Amino acid sequence: MVGRVSSSMDRDGVVEVKKLLHFASLNNVMMSVFGRSYDDFGVDGGDGFELEKLVREGYELLGIFNWSDHFPIISWFDFQGMRKRCKNLVSRVNVFVEEIINEHRERRSEKDGTTAVGDGDFVDVLLDLELEDKFSDGDMIAVLWEMIFRGTDTVAILLEWIMARMVLHPTIQAKAQAEIKNVVGSGRPVSDADLPNLPYLQAIVKETLRVHPPGPLLSWARLAIHDTQVGPHMVPAGTTAMVNMWSITHNDQIWAEPEVFNPDRFMDEEVAIMGSDLRLAPFGAGRRVCPGKAMGFATVQLWLAQLLQNFKWVANESDRGAVDLSECLKMSLEMKKPLVCKAVGL
Numbered sequence: 001m002v003g004r005v006s007s008s009m010d011r012d013g014v015v016e017v018k019k020l021l022h023f024a025s026l027n028n029v030m031m032s033v034f035g036r037s038y039d040d041f042g043v044d045g046g047d048g049f050e051l052e053k054l055v056r057e058g059y060e061l062l063g064i065f066n067w068s069d070h071f072p073i074i075s076w077f078d079f080q081g082m083r084k085r086c087k088n089l090v091s092r093v094n095v096f097v098e099e100i101i102n103e104h105r106e107r108r109s110e111k112d113g114t115t116a117v118g119d120g121d122f123v124d125v126l127l128d129l130e131l132e133d134k135f136s137d138g139d140m141i142a143v144l145w146e147m148i149f150r151g152t153d154t155v156a157i158l159l160e161w162i163m164a165r166m167v168l169h170p171t172i173q174a175k176a177q178a179e180i181k182n183v184v185g186s187g188r189p190v191s192d193a194d195l196p197n198l199p200y201l202q203a204i205v206k207e208t209l210r211v212h213p214p215g216p217l218l219s220w221a222r223l224a225i226h227d228t229q230v231g232p233h234m235v236p237a238g239t240t241a242m243v244n245m246w247s248i249t250h251n252d253q254i255w256a257e258p259e260v261f262n263p264d265r266f267m268d269e270e271v272a273i274m275g276s277d278l279r280l281a282p283f284g285a286g287r288r289v290c291p292g293k294a295m296g297f298a299t300v301q302l303w304l305a306q307l308l309q310n311f312k313w314v315a316n317e318s319d320r321g322a323v324d325l326s327e328c329l330k331m332s333l334e335m336k337k338p339l340v341c342k343a344v345g346l
């Protein structure tokens with residue numbers, strides 16, 4: 001990550017933050033889920049290139065306004081070509097993921113059919129399940145793809161928002177750098193073991209999750225399968241309900257000065273963000289809470305610490321708009337104008 005930032009500065013004089021983070025995050029998730037990473041994202045015909053195309057096509061399809069969702073009567077015609085594109089994507093994902101599952105099976109059959117405890121990746125975990133919990137191949141592909149798909153852009157988007165805030169608030173950036181220097185020193189790279197000792201860094205991540213939650217509507221829509229009472233409201237079975245987390249985290253009845261970016265509010269009060277405190281539940285809560293929340297939160301903190309330990313992040317003065325905090329809601333809440341800034345070596 002640090003090396004890629006330096007190369008980008010040497011080559012272009014600026015860093016296109018989202019692009020860099022997207023590939024890093026895709027590789028990070030691939031490592032945990034499939035046990036492999038790729039360095040051929042830009043090479044036509046390579047596995048990394050195909051994977052990146054599949055992920056991008058999935059995000060694009062989910063971001064398109066589909067008229068058939070709102071007027072089912074026209075769905076038969078598929079005039080936007082959505083059904084055709086989805087079918088095509090599903091068959092390419094099936095081929096790609098099935099090949100990886102088969103490679104795992106072959107590797108395991110050379111051993112005794114299992115992996116050692118603590119060894120292996122998420123495919124191994126699924127293959128290790130006992131007979132009665134075993135997944136069909138179709139279900140296994142769906143679970144694995146969901147992890148890759150949901151785990152890639154959320155991390156990249158959150159970190160892009162954080163870096164935008166670092167550029168906009170140099171005093172906050174300097175305070176986090178001072179904390180890192182104090183705890184880690186400058187003789188060694190920051191590691192995940194340092195994270196519990198970096199409370200201000202953690203407060204910056206929490207504050208960004210509050211102001212710019214990547215999943216502002218959580219999983220968008222839920223269907224009530226029973227009549228349910230929520231506070232004073234009766235929600236009848238069959239209702240489609242949405243949770244507007246963005247609105248909760250910007251509500252001045254809940255948060256003092258909600259529009260102000262102020263990590264210190266999390267230094268003054270311990271606020272749990274993993275789903276037990278509904279004032280800030282950026283990973284959702286309950287049965288369908290994000291299964292990657294611990295991994296996502298830790299990854300973002302570690303990468304942020306590395307980026308701040310090595311560079312001072314400043315605006316690209318040749319870009320007139322500099323940092324633009326306008327939002328764009330696709331599958332996640334993204335920056336409308338991707339962040340392009342400079343990283344000055346420390």
Ligand code: HEM
Binds near residue numbers: 147151158218290293
């Ligand atoms: C900062 C990073 C992340 C954020 C902000 C985030 C946020 C969310 C949110 C809001 C949901 C919906 C929860 C609900 O509807 O109640 C969700 C679901 C999900 N997330 Fe994450 N996530 C992140 C990282 C990850 C990672 C790293 C992975 C996997 C490696 C992952 C995998 C998933 C999956 C599979 C679901 C669907 C769960 C289900 O439908 O039951 N997420 N995430």
